[in-house]
Amino acid sequence: MGDFHPYWGLASAFQRRGHRVTLVTHPMLAEFSRNAGMDCHTVGTVEEAEAALHNPALWDARKGFEVVWKSVAPRQKDIAEFLLGLPADEETVVIAHPLVLPGASVAREQRPAMRLIGTYLAPANLRTCHDPLQLGPLHVPRWVPQAVRRWLWRRIDADLLDPATLPDINTLRAHFGLASVPNYAGHLYGAPDFAVTLFPAWFGPTQPDWPTPLLRGDFLLFDGFTEAALAPDLEEFLAAGEAPLVFTFGSAMLHAGRAFRESVAACRRLGRRGILLSAFPEQIPGDLPPSVRWFEYVPFRRLLPHAAALIHHGGVGSMAEALRAGVPQVIVPMAHDQFDNAMRIEALGVGRSVPRSGYGSRRVAKCIAGLLAEPRLDANCRAAAARFADPQPADSVCAQIEAALA
Secondary structure, X not given: OOOHHHHHHHHHHHXXXXXXXXXXXXXXXXXXXXXXXXXXXXXXXXXXXXXHHOOHHHHOOOOHHHHXXXXXXXXXXXXXXXXXXXXXXXXXXXXXXXXXXXXXXXXXXXXXXXXXXXXXXXXXHOOOOOOOEEEOOEEEOOOOOHHHHHHHXXXXXXXXXXXXHHHHHHHHHHHOOOOOOOOHHHHHHHOOOEEEEOOOOOXXXXXXXXXXXXXXXXXXXOOOOOOOOOOHHHHHHHHOOOOOEEEEOOOOOOOOHHHHXXXXXXXXXXXXXXXXXXXXXXXXXXXXXXXEEEEOOOOHHHHHHXXXXXXXXXXXXXXXXXXXXXXXXXXXXXXXXXXXXXXXXHHHOOEEEOOHHHOOHHHHHHHHHHHHOOOOHHXXXXXXXXXXXXXXXXXXXXXXXXXXXX
């Protein structure tokens, strides 16, 4: 959902601005899109997605990308064929998540008048050799020279990214009569006409080696259910005592049973109330104390203003929601962009991180207690929340894209 919500927000904003919009997404999210009055085209199957979600390697710092890639690689051809099936006499602009750029670029190469825009949800989606440099769990110190940093990226390409992706990409390109590409990252950043960050410059400043042209956007947070009232049992729980700690490990996490058990134990150690958020009840301990409650889903914009802290996996959507609410964070990074996001949260002085391997009740309780006792914490959280001043960030991004296209 953290990947889907920003594109839903962009699609909604472009639709309000008078454009004809089709949201290309997964069958699991199609009903949500259509209920919002949006034209929707689906690719993939529910079974494919569930297979990836049930694979614990999805949340492994080294193996996670390959799991994600193998779930989307078979659908790159579907994306290309859908785009090529659009009316040839209409101006077409494709705004693409990084993972579908290979399929979208095939369509653009077949139809040069088509415009292709690459979008990036977090700073870790954009490669750099400059500071701050976080390569998964490895933080590269400032004193490491540029030559070594470039070598590290070449090793990542040679050992991880290219072996996982290039066979699929080049098989796809050969099917459409296109030449092979030698490098995944070079193709990823070179294919679009221009790039757009869906995070602000104050969170991830522009680096000299990021792709150009580059438009700087903002966090596009989900506000689709803000008019809905909180469930009565949740309102009653929030009103019955001090602000709770909120724990979530992501909308796609199916392997957090132990983490939720340790979270409940941490609440007991601290003598604090807690809320567990998960769409998968089998992960939740069956013997929750009265001071800890489980909910399947609560919109963060409604819940977090009532929270003492958010303890989460470090997904960019959850992290940005906590920044907007001015709520302290404890991040437990596992894979993907989460390590880089955690590093930036610590630099802002609004949170701390705990390694996944060390996520035990004693350590988590100590981390939360230390964080909440920091003297500058409240001021830092308020300063971060004050940066969310644009009431319509999706419209602002759309206006930039329209101007660039013109």
